[in-house]
Amino acid sequence: MQLTVLPLLADRMDEKFDVFEVFLKTLEKNETKLEDGDVIVISTKYISNSQGRIVDIENIQISKEGLDVSKKYQLKPEIAEVVIRESDKIFGGIAGFVITSSDNIMAPNAGIDKSNAKKGKVILYPDNPYLVAEQLRRKIFLKMLIHVGVILVDSRLMPARIGTSGVAIACAGIEPVLDMRSKKDLDGNPLKVTFQAVVDNLATIANHKMGEGAESKPFAIVRNSGATLTDRKISSFEMAIDPDQCVYVRGLSNPPKNQ
Amino acid sequence: MQLTVLPLLADRMDEKFDVFEVFLKTLEKNETKLEDGDVIVISTKYISNSQGRIVDIENIQISKEGLDVSKKYQLKPEIAEVVIRESDKIFGGIAGFVITSSDNIMAPNAGIDKSNAKKGKVILYPDNPYLVAEQLRRKIFLKMLIHVGVILVDSRLMPARIGTSGVAIACAGIEPVLDMRSKKDLDGNPLKVTFQAVVDNLATIANHKMGEGAESKPFAIVRNSGATLTDRKISSFEMAIDPDQCVYVRGLSNPPKNQ
Numbered sequence: 001m002q003l004t005v006l007p008l009l010a011d012r013m014d015e016k017f018d019v020f021e022v023f024l025k026t027l028e029k030n031e032t033k034l035e036d037g038d039v040i041v042i043s044t045k046y047i048s049n050s051q052g053r054i055v056d057i058e059n060i061q062i063s064k065e066g067l068d069v070s071k072k073y074q075l076k077p078e079i080a081e082v083v084i085r086e087s088d089k090i091f092g093g094i095a096g097f098v099i100t101s102s103d104n105i106m107a108p109n110a111g112i113d114k115s116n117a118k119k120g121k122v123i124l125y126p127d128n129p130y131l132v133a134e135q136l137r138r139k140i141f142l143k144m145l146i147h148v149g150v151i152l153v154d155s156r157l158m159p160a161r162i163g164t165s166g167v168a169i170a171c172a173g174i175e176p177v178l179d180m181r182s183k184k185d186l187d188g189n190p191l192k193v194t195f196q197a198v199v200d201n202l203a204t205i206a207n208h209k210m211g212e213g214a215e216s217k218p219f220a221i222v223r224n225s226g227a228t229l230t231d232r233k234i235s236s237f238e239m240a241i242d243p244d245q246c247v248y249v250r251g252l253s254n255p256p257k258n259q
Numbered sequence: 260m261q262l263t264v265l266p267l268l269a270d271r272m273d274e275k276f277d278v279f280e281v282f283l284k285t286l287e288k289n290e291t292k293l294e295d296g297d298v299i300v301i302s303t304k305y306i307s308n309s310q311g312r313i314v315d316i317e318n319i320q321i322s323k324e325g326l327d328v329s330k331k332y333q334l335k336p337e338i339a340e341v342v343i344r345e346s347d348k349i350f351g352g353i354a355g356f357v358i359t360s361s362d363n364i365m366a367p368n369a370g371i372d373k374s375n376a377k378k379g380k381v382i383l384y385p386d387n388p389y390l391v392a393e394q395l396r397r398k399i400f401l402k403m404l405i406h407v408g409v410i411l412v413d414s415r416l417m418p419a420r421i422g423t424s425g426v427a428i429a430c431a432g433i434e435p436v437l438d439m440r441s442k443k444d445l446d447g448n449p450l451k452v453t454f455q456a457v458v459d460n461l462a463t464i465a466n467h468k469m470g471e472g473a474e475s476k477p478f479a480i481v482r483n484s485g486a487t488l489t490d491r492k493i494s495s496f497e498m499a500i501d502p503d504q505c506v507y508v509r510g511l512s513n514p515p516k517n518q
Contacts, residue, residue: 003468005262072515092513099510106419108506159418159507160365161426162500163436163456165463167417177422196467197422204424205464208455209262209485226468241421247367248418251358252511254351256331 001224007209007217008032016052019132020139026219034140037229039149039222041206042136044169045113046218047126047152055082055112058120073098079109079122086110086124091243103129104240105169111154126152129170130236137173147229149174153203153210159248166207168199168239175228176239198227199239260483266468266476267291275311278391279398285478293399296488298408298481300465301395303428304372305477306385306411314341314371317379332357338368338381345369345383350502362388363499364428370413385411388429389495396432406488408433412462412469418507425466427458427498434487435498457486458498 010026019042027034034040048054057078062070066081074095075083084090087100087110100110102125111125126132133150140148151171155164168176178196206220243249269285278301286293293299307313316337321329325340333354334342343349346359346369359369361384370384385391392409399407410430414423427435437455465479502508 003264003464005264005464069515090515092510092515094506094510094513097506097510099506101419104419156417157506158415158426158456158459160360160363160500160502160505161456161459162498163454163459165424165456165460167420195422197417197420197424198467200417200420200422201424201463201467204460205262205264208457208460239421241419243419246419247353247356247358247416248507249511251351251353251356252508254353256328256349256351 001226003225004223005205005209006032006221006223007206007211008219008221010046010216010218012216013046013049017050019047019050020136022050023136023219024143032221034144034146034148034221035223036146037148037223037225038146039151039174039202039225039227040136040140041151041153041203041210041220041222043207043210043218044111044126044129044152044154045123047129047132048123051127051132053124053126054117054121055124056120057082057122069098075109079112079114082112082122082124083110086112089243091249101243104236105167106240106243107154107167108157111169125154125169130172130234133170133172134233147173147231149199149225149227149229151199151203151206153207155207164207166200166204168203170236171199171234171239173229173231174199174234175230176234178228197239198225202227260485262484263482264464264468265289265291265480265482266465266470267478267480269305269475269477271475272305272308276309278306278309279395281309282395282478283402291480293403293405293407293480294482295405296407296482296484297405298410298433298461298484298486299395299399300410300412300462300469300479300481302466302469302477303370303385303388303411303413304382306388306391307382310386310391312383312385313376313380314383315380316341328357334368338371338373341371341381341383342369345371348502350508360502363495364426365499365502366413367416370428384413384428389431389493392429392431393492406432406490408458408484408486408488410458410462410465412466414466423466425459425463427462429495430458430493430498432488432490433458433493434489435493437487456498457484461486 070077070080073093091099156167176199210217329336329339332352346361350358415426435458469476
């Protein structure tokens with residue numbers, strides 16, 4: 001079955017707004033109808049904007065810890081301060097770029113973003129992204145009587161690669177990971193790789209078509225994804241590995257001798 | 260424009276074979292025609308099989324270095340030996356899993372795979388993957404007079420995430436990375452994120468639909484990807500960041516004080 005990805009042009013919104021209402025309008029403007037089983041991918045920036053999650057960094061009080069992080073990683077003190085407030089843990093970093101984790105999402109600079117924000121302001125990650133996704137899914141069901149999956153997407157970098165892919169910051173109504181442990185390969189051997197990152201993979205291709213710039217395509221519909229829809233509540237623990245178990249986080253700090 | 264991904268069922272091949280010939284047969288069997296601008300994504304395992312890149316690990320002589328790596332990362336000595344021979348550098352690892360780099364591709368265990376191989380054997384990464392992709396692209400042009408992109412895909416893990424996505428091991432005929440440095444955001448600010456990992460993103464969604472198990476869908480066609488096709492020769496340096504410049508490799512080994 002052919003998978004399709006359809007990005008949707010939407011209005012630029014400057015004040016807080018209702019994402020569900022704007023999504024309905026956007027479907028109409030794009031002359032598109034949702035179908036049962038569709039997966040709706042939405043930019044976290046758009047969700048953050050809808051929540052007014054924008055900080056005026058010029059008025060921020062800087063703590064001792066903020067100054068330390070600012071110096072060590074050559075970030076503006078105001079940015080370092082916001083990064084600390086928004087993250088549970090800082091793993092490390094390079095100049096201008098700190099690797100943090102918050103609500104089980106590993107992200108550069110706690111996901112805060114200066115692009116697509118007015119001067120002197122930064123956009124933070126959404127509040128309660130799983131709740132946002134779940135509410136949207138329910139409203140769509142009540143209005144249209146169809147089951148859909150919802151994914152909130154941000155861009156991310158990959159180890160040793162140039163350019164951004166996508167990552168699911170939250171989801172609702174869709175099984176986030178496909179467990180293939182019971183499946184066999186072509187020779188009947190157990191598979192080496194046993195899980196498929198379903199929502200991250202759908203997030204990646206949707207994000208790719210949504211673009212990053214002035215196009216304003218904050219929504220995309222992924223059709224015939226093959227993903228399993230569900231009514232159960234999804235938690236952030238289902239997609240995230242504890243960094244202590246992560247092959248990159250642990251493996252990269254465990255080099256062989258003589259290197 | 261709607262992007263579509265169409266995976267193609269193909270015959271299981273046990274001996275060396277001509278990928279181009281098998282691809283033509285596969286198109287026919289799937290009643291599919293290529294279109295100008297299509298991107299063809301092919302599993303590296305299938306390419307490796309076509310080249311006979313299969314090693315009988317039981318007959319391998321184990322070096323001192325192989326034994327060291329085997330002990331440190333709890334790999335079978337034979338596997339450790341093949342990993343060393345296939346990789347330029349070992350960055351580190353955890354039990355059973357070594358992070359290596361070879362030809363600018365960071366991969367677990369140098370990309371060698373026990374699944375989808377007969378007992379006692381492992382499949383290695385393809386020889387000359389860029390040449391393979393380029394030859395396939397040219398043969399398609401000469402036969403059908405259309406321009407296509409070709410991507411060879413493998414599965415990979417993401418930092419702090421459960422499950423696999425895709426990574427382009429090589430490509431031909433397609434610009435691997437979209438440079439957005441000249442573009443602006445919605446407010447006219449320069450973009451924070453300036454490159455898009457085009458071939459990795461297309462590889463990811465194709466790989467997702469191709470499956471990992473007994474389905475044998477080694478090819479997928481991505482249509483209306485929006486990617487820019489090209490006649491120039493692509494090099495592995497265009498998609499890969501030197502690990503010394505990588506935010507994960509360097510950042511994860513550079514933690515803040517007091518942690």
